[in-house]
Amino acid sequence: MTLSSKLSDPRLFRQYAYVDGKWTHGEGGREEAVFDPATGEALGHIPWLEAHQITAAVDAAETAFVHWRALRADERCERLLAWYDLLQAHREDLATLMTLEQGKPLPDARGEVEYGASFVRWFAEEGKRTFGETIPSHIPNAALGTIKEPVGIAALITPWNFPLAMITRKAAAAMAAGCTVIVKPAGETPFSALALAELAERAGIPAGVFNVVLGEPAEVSKILCAEDRVKALSFTGSTRVGRLLLEQCANTVKRVSLELGGNAPFIVGPDMDPREAAFAAVAAKFQTAGQDCLAADRILVHESIHDEFVEHFAERMAALTVGNGLESEIDLGPLIHRQAVEKAAAIVDDAISKGATLVAGDQSQAPGENFFMPVLLTDVTHDMKIWHEESFAPVAGITAYADDDQVIEMANDTEYGLAAYIYTHDIRRIWKIMRALEFGMVSVNSVKMTGPPVPFGGVKHSGLGREGGVTGIDEYLETKYYCLGALGSVSGS
Numbered sequence: 001m002t003l004s005s006k007l008s009d010p011r012l013f014r015q016y017a018y019v020d021g022k023w024t025h026g027e028g029g030r031e032e033a034v035f036d037p038a039t040g041e042a043l044g045h046i047p048w049l050e051a052h053q054i055t056a057a058v059d060a061a062e063t064a065f066v067h068w069r070a071l072r073a074d075e076r077c078e079r080l081l082a083w084y085d086l087l088q089a090h091r092e093d094l095a096t097l098m099t100l101e102q103g104k105p106l107p108d109a110r111g112e113v114e115y116g117a118s119f120v121r122w123f124a125e126e127g128k129r130t131f132g133e134t135i136p137s138h139i140p141n142a143a144l145g146t147i148k149e150p151v152g153i154a155a156l157i158t159p160w161n162f163p164l165a166m167i168t169r170k171a172a173a174a175m176a177a178g179c180t181v182i183v184k185p186a187g188e189t190p191f192s193a194l195a196l197a198e199l200a201e202r203a204g205i206p207a208g209v210f211n212v213v214l215g216e217p218a219e220v221s222k223i224l225c226a227e228d229r230v231k232a233l234s235f236t237g238s239t240r241v242g243r244l245l246l247e248q249c250a251n252t253v254k255r256v257s258l259e260l261g262g263n264a265p266f267i268v269g270p271d272m273d274p275r276e277a278a279f280a281a282v283a284a285k286f287q288t289a290g291q292d293c294l295a296a297d298r299i300l301v302h303e304s305i306h307d308e309f310v311e312h313f314a315e316r317m318a319a320l321t322v323g324n325g326l327e328s329e330i331d332l333g334p335l336i337h338r339q340a341v342e343k344a345a346a347i348v349d350d351a352i353s354k355g356a357t358l359v360a361g362d363q364s365q366a367p368g369e370n371f372f373m374p375v376l377l378t379d380v381t382h383d384m385k386i387w388h389e390e391s392f393a394p395v396a397g398i399t400a401y402a403d404d405d406q407v408i409e410m411a412n413d414t415e416y417g418l419a420a421y422i423y424t425h426d427i428r429r430i431w432k433i434m435r436a437l438e439f440g441m442v443s444v445n446s447v448k449m450t451g452p453p454v455p456f457g458g459v460k461h462s463g464l465g466r467e468g469g470v471t472g473i474d475e476y477l478e479t480k481y482y483c484l485g486a487l488g489s490v491s492g493s
């Protein structure tokens with residue numbers, strides 16, 4: 001059965017790049033297969049564009065920018081809201097596409113479509129509120145102020161773990177600000193990005209405003225980073241690639257936003273009910289099969305409740321179901337590819353060789369070669385890979401701690417600084433730990449923390465800038481200061 005036959009609207013499945021409002025073949029004949037990670041079957045192929053075709057996308061975005069920025073904010077808002085409506089109307093097909101190319105269970109994919117669409121609606125409205133300011137003048141007979149203007153063309157490079165929402169969180173902000181965008185999705189999950197392009201076109205978003213380019217990642221990124229006409233680069237992905245892109249953007253002095261890796265601590269205080277905290281930790285660890293920048297990678301539990309916590313965690317983990325995300329009642333789909341499974345196994349082996357205890361996790365039960373059964377390790381210590389590296393796999397590591405000062409030191413013992421969780425009801429402990437954590441986002445007694453109204457982002461090697469919230473659109477705006485002099489006598493100046 002072909003992929004398009006699984007969709008009620010087969011035109012959402014596109015195997016071309018999308019440049020200047022046209023579905024585009026690669027001119028050099030290079031292409032890449034895209035696989036269903038659950039079955040290993042090829043879902044389709046995407047073309048790799050040649051260098052001059054990437055430059056053509058920049059030409060198109062440059063031309064479109066002239067008209068798009070000149071629209072009133074409420075006109076851009078209407079187009080973006082039409083796009084939002086279409087995302088909602090095609091939610092089921094978009095979720096199916098996502099599960100097929102990414103592997104996450106269908107209910108999670110539906111959740112991501114909803115989440116991704118919510119950024120389009122949020123920024124459609126925020127675009128109408130990009131206010132400048134008036135400045136009390138220190139210059140005689142002058143009026144001073146600022147206006148906000150779009151930076152220009154934005155290049156958006158995105159990962160495979162959230163194939164739709166990581167694009168809309170950037171693109172909607174940029175487009176609402178008046179920028180045009182060139183999206184380079186991950187090669188593993190291009191079809192969600194191309195479905196977004198199809199729906200953008202139907203929403204009346206003009207040619208050249210939303211482009212999707214495909215190709216060899218390093219080659220495409222190099223061109224976009226070196227292009228002086230591209231004024232902003234927004235990247236979500238690994239810290240390794242983020243560093244590389246930051247360097248590549250230095251020559252053209254671009255605006256750079258980076259949403260990079262995480263290594264979230266999950267701190268459980270001595271006052272917590274161990275069962276409640278363990279169930280929350282399981283939810284925070286195993287979403288998207290652990291392939292989540294917010295995954296609870298280091299679970300730090302007060303020694304007084306450690307053993308009970310481990311028992312409840314193991315019990316809850318044992319109830320998780322692993323399988324093809326298209327089937328019902330599945331909690332964890334496959335990992336994205338075989339290398340991810342090998343990396344997960346290496347992280348587990350490393351921990352065990354250094355003294356960790358394997359409580360649960362029998363890989364002989366895995367339902368296919370890209371699947372990894374959830375693993376629980378205790379006695380995890382600082383010298384193990386699982387402590388420092390983002391496992392991006394369903395491997396949970398638990399460590400006992402003695403007091404608040406020790407757990408703060410343990411939690412901050414990482415190059416990453418994206419998100420952290422605290423579970424305790426002691427308000428003084430919450431305040432002390434929350435303030436001391438070197439992380440961009442801290443969630444207290446809640447697994448869910450993201451959404452359009454919040455400033456999402458990290459500190460340290462987890463990135464630069466914030467997405468979402470009232471400041472997310474600023475990543476795509478310049479502040480222009482004006483001084484209107486020689487006005488004669490200006491009252492109040």
Ligand code: NAD
Nearest residue numbers: 158159160185186217218221237238241259260261262293
């Ligand atoms: P990745 O860095 O390998 O790839 C991300 C993007 O960069 C893809 O489009 C890929 O094709 C491209 N790319 C890969 N190598 C490149 C190179 N040498 N030059 C230029 N571009 C290149 O990341 P991934 O494996 O797709 O995603 C997982 C990572 O993303 C994890 O580290 C995760 O924490 C991070 N992530 C962060 C957030 C966040 O908001 N902070 C959200 C989701 C994922």
